[in-house]
Amino acid sequence: MNLFTDIRELVLDCLGAMVAAGGLPGGLDTAAVTVEPPRDAGHGDMATNAAMVLAKPAGLKPRDIAEGLAARLGEDARIASAEVAGPGFLNLRLEPSAWGGLVHEALANPAYGRSDMGAGQRVNVEFVSANPTGPLHVAHARHVAVGDALASLLDYAGYEVTREYYINDGGAQVDTLARSVYLRYLEAHGEAVEFAEGTYPGDYLIDVGEELKALHGDAFVGQPEEVWLDEVRAFATQAMLEGIKTDLAAVGVTMDRYFSEKSLYGTGRIEAAIERLRDKGLIYRGVLEPPKGRVPDDWEPREQTLFRSTAHGDDVDRPIMKSDGAWTYFAPDIAYHFDKIERGYDQLIDVLGADHGGYVKRMKAAVAALSDGAVPLDVKLIQLVKLWKNGEPFKMSKRAGTFVTMADMVELVGPDVMRFHMLTRKNDAPLDFDFDKVTEQSKDNPVFYVQYAHARVKSVLRKAAAMGCDTDAETLAGQGPVPLAEEELALARKIGEWPRLVEIAARLHEPHRVAFYLYELASELHGLWNRGNDEPALRFLQEGDSAATQAKIALPAATAIVISHGLGILGVTPVDEMR
Structure with a gap:
């Protein structure tokens, strides 16, 4: 149940009645009419821009439309007041029972907040897709958190989602991996080796070299590269991929599909895609302009096979074949x-x-061309993560060689802290990961603050049960719409925003909005708890009065349910006790 959607429908119905009564002309486009929380909570519970967006096409003053609309909205039992502000904005206050009904809905409906917005549309979310040349590092940790949470969010909003990993095993980097593993293989046979510049010297390949020895013995020792390269490349790539799968599993991520880049070569699949573009007149032979800015000394104009990506929004056309005929x-x-x-x-x-x-x-242009504009491509760029400890940049992995592994991070703080904190900034904003701050127990640590809110409610429910209360959600829902004191409305309103937040975050592909919302919800819960310290009537646990307590615990119980749903989207396990 999305109360904001319901009130928007009410606004549209009232506008339709105004048309029928002759107060508005017919045929008005209402697509831009919104119902949203006001920027200033003091102005009410919701605000609509209906009068502002319809005034010009209707040929009327915004305020005249707003006053007529306010009169009709006020007839609905859910609307406590509809007040015209400024030139024609309309601020709405809802009856407390409307918000109490949503608290009841959160308790009664296990799917509260879920949406059918996606209508079963099939979405492919490709994320991580690290080169299979080593373990996942700290930058990949953010890819993991964003990609998996986005996939879960879309699923929650009614889409059919596939999580996919693209294995970059078709380029020169996997040959470099094979040569690096071969050196570890020789080392396993007691030979002294030296890693040339460009190879991978990390200790993580020692075990792979040992495993290669166990499998092939000394068959490759002293042999030229053409004898062992293909075999070692396949073995090493698979070993690295298994390690990556293990790292992903450690943070609760399971891919639905792994797609090998190598499978595209020699199978006609690249040729088929390029031919599709050629059939559309988008492949041609031509000469590109020199790069902007300072032109490299070795640049020279040369004819190439190009994709006319500018026909689909790119800045320049793009080469798809090298001068030697390679892709x-x-x-x-x-x-x-x-x-x-x-x-x-x-x-x-x-x-x-x-x-x-x-x-x-260029990739958006290719997808638009190949799908005739029917399939949108959204590319989420993930900014870097900086690690800090004791106020200084933190480096910790010797095993990896030159980078910090995701496994190291998880070992230090756990998967829940890692995943939540990686979503405390929008994906395209840089993020600092301070090992001291992400583990401290304070309001400034959003991971702790949200988890503490959930644990605090669970503690309340345990104590209520000890008083003889039935804390089961179904039983609490059976009590009917939740009566709310004025001081409790802010928390109930925040619970009511959850379905709307889900749809906005899913539509914009922004899972960090869930993390932000959970912090705000937790803040309202903690704030109400603190007020109860001074005003006993606001306490969830009414000492010596199990009946009053039974009624009071519905609100925090609903809060914990929503927190649990939100954390589930982020891939974080809600805790029942803080340790």
Whole structure:
């Protein structure tokens, strides 16, 4: 139940009645009419812009429309008052029973907040997609948190979601991996080795070298590269991928599909995608303009095979084939996204590192061309994470060689803290991860603050049960709409915002909004608790009065349910006790 949607429907019904009565002309476009929380909570519970957006097409003054609309809205039992503000904004105050009804709904309906907005549309969310050359590092941790929470959010909002990992196993980096593993293999046979610049010297390959020895013995020792490269490359890539799957499982992430870039080569799939673009007149031979700014000394104009990406919003056309006839890295990416389109997805989402900023327009152009504009692609760029401890930049992994692993981070703070904190900033904003702050027990630590709110409610319910109260959600819902004191309305209103928040966050592909909302909900719960310290009538536990307590605990119980739903979207386990 989305009360904001319901009140918007009421506004539209009232506008329709005004048309029928001759107070408004017919045929007005009401798509831009909104009902939202006002910027200033002191102005009411909701505000609508109906009069402002309809005044010009209706040929009327905004205030005249607003006054007529206010009179009709005031006839609804849920509306306590409808007040015209300024030139024609309309502020609405709802009866407390409307908010109490939502608290009851949260208790009675296990799916409270879930939406059918997605209507079963199929969405592919590709995230992490790290090169299979080493363990996941701290930057990937943010990709994990954003991508998995986004997938869960979309599922919660009624979409059919596929989580997908693109294995970058078709480029030169996997050959470098194979050569690095071969050095560890030789080392396992007692040989002294030296890692050349560009190879991967991290200790994480020691075990892989040992496993290769166990599998092949000394068969590859002293052999030229052409003898062992293919075999070692396949073995090493699979070993790295298994390690990545283990890292993902440790933070509760399971991919629905792993797609190999290598599977695109030699199978005609790249050629088929490019041919599709060629059929649309978007592949041609041409010469690009020199790059903007300072032109490199080795740049020279040369004819290339190009994709006319400018026809679909890109800044320049893009090469898809090198002068030696090999594909550019962009060609398999085109084929990969063509494969997604062919699999019947209605939307595509790529979660990529900030260094892919120049990649966005060209890939969107390719998807638009291949799908005839029917399949939108949203690229979420993830900014870097800076680690801090004791007020200083923090480095901790020797095993990885040159980077901090996600596994190290999880070992120090746990998956819940990692995942929640990674969503305390929007994906395109830099994020500081301070190991001291994310584990401190204070209001300034959003992870603790939200978890503490849930645990505090669970403590209340345990104590209420000891008083003889029935704390089961179904029983609490059976008590009917929750009567609310004036001081309790702020918390009830926040509970009422949950369904609206879900739809907004899902529509914008912004899971961080869930984390922000949970902090605000927790703040209202803690604030009401603190007021109860001074005003006994506001306490959830009414000492010596189990009947009053039975009625009071419905509000915090509903709060805990919503917190649990929200944390579930973020992949965080709600706690019943703080330790």
